[in-house]
Amino acid sequence: MTPMLELDGIESGYGETRVLGGVNATVDEGEVVALVGRNGVGKTTTLRTILGSVEPWAGTVTYRGEDITDLGDVETVQRGIGLVPEERRIFPGLTVTENLELASYGGSETENRRDLDWVFDTFENLDERRENRGSDLSGGEQQMLAIARALVSGADLLMLDEPTEGLAPMIVDRVMEVIEDVRDAGITVLLVEQNVRVALDLADRAYVLAHGEIVHEATPEELRADEETVERYLGVSFAD
Ligand SMILES: Nc1ncnc2c1ncn2[C@@H]1O[C@H](COP(=O)(O)OP(=O)(O)OP(=O)(O)O)[C@@H](O)[C@H]1O
Ligand SMILES: [Mg+2]
Structure with missing residues (x-):
């Protein structure tokens, strides 16, 4: 089977600084794959390089058989790859519904593209908070909104960068359930986590x-x- 995503010899960095010296990895459709490693090893850089917001120095990124190495982030998102960045970047002044509506305008026309009804059916916390502004949401709710936004944009391959960072343990569990719901909906997940327990609980395979x-x-x-x-x-x- 051809992998959904394949990284072959990815080298990447910033200015003169090399961060990745030849990353090889694959993600199969339907899998949850975790990418773990210590602080500063280049996990976020790997996700940015896949997305195309960081240009690789060498190597290839192949998605569904297409060489997407040289595509920028907008074109990559159109192919069905979504990134929920560590900072989440939701719009604080817009309501939950407005944040989702905005996301539904762009993105990709994939089979997995979700509508707002699906989001509110699946993410109860967001359903209760439809009319609340982004700035009124808790950290966990903001994370759920950021994930929902990527799904509304049509992510078939959802890349999550430290989704549980800074969340209280109970909320971590809730976000983990959301990620399981996402997987059960047929969406492939590439998960970067500092919290190794969370990563290993969710993943089918880990790098x-x-x-x-x-x-x-x-x-x-x-x-x-x-x-x-x-x-x-x-x-x-x-x-222990
Ligand atoms: N925009 C940038 N410009 C210059 N250097 C950067 C930039 N972003 C990251 N770096 C450096 O690249 C290296 C890898 O960073 P990266 O954020 O990919 O690591 P990470 O594994 O995600 O770390 P963390 O666990 O802290 O999130 C680090 O040394 C970091 O300081
Ligand atoms: Mg990081």
Whole structure:
């Protein structure tokens, strides 16, 4: 089977600074794939390079068999790839409904494109908050809105950058449920997480990024059992 997304030898960075030194990875349709690694290893840079907001120095990005390496972010989004950035970037002065309506104007005409009714049926928290402004939402609700917005724009491959960052544990669980709902709706997910437990709970497969390369690929079960890799590259321990 041809992967939905394939990164082949991706090198990338900023100015003179190399961040990625040859990243190889694949994502199959329907999978939840986690990309984990310590602070500053280049997880966000990887997502930006896929999106086309950062131009790779070398290597290719292939999406559904098409070489999209040289496409900018607008064209990439039109292909059906969505990124929910760490900062979420919702419009604070607009209501939940208005934020979603705005997102529904652009994006891509994919099969998975969702309408507002689907969002409000699926994301109860947002349904209750339809008429509230972005600035009135909690961190968790803002994250849900940012995810919903990408789906309304037609993301078939949803890239999430640290969706649970800064959220209280109960809200983390709620956002995880939302990501499961998204997966169950047939949307493929590439998940970047600092919270390794969250990443491994959600993912079918995980890549570990270190020194600008993928140093390890494993199932969550394998990674949980591999204390050495987890401590060395992720700085966490599951031995408790
Ligand atoms: N716009 C930028 N200009 C210059 N350097 C950058 C820029 N963005 C990131 N960097 C640097 O590139 C490296 C990789 O950053 P990146 O944000 O991709 O890492 P990350 O794995 O997402 O880290 P974090 O866990 O902190 O989110 C870091 O050293 C960072 O300081
Ligand atoms: Mg990051």
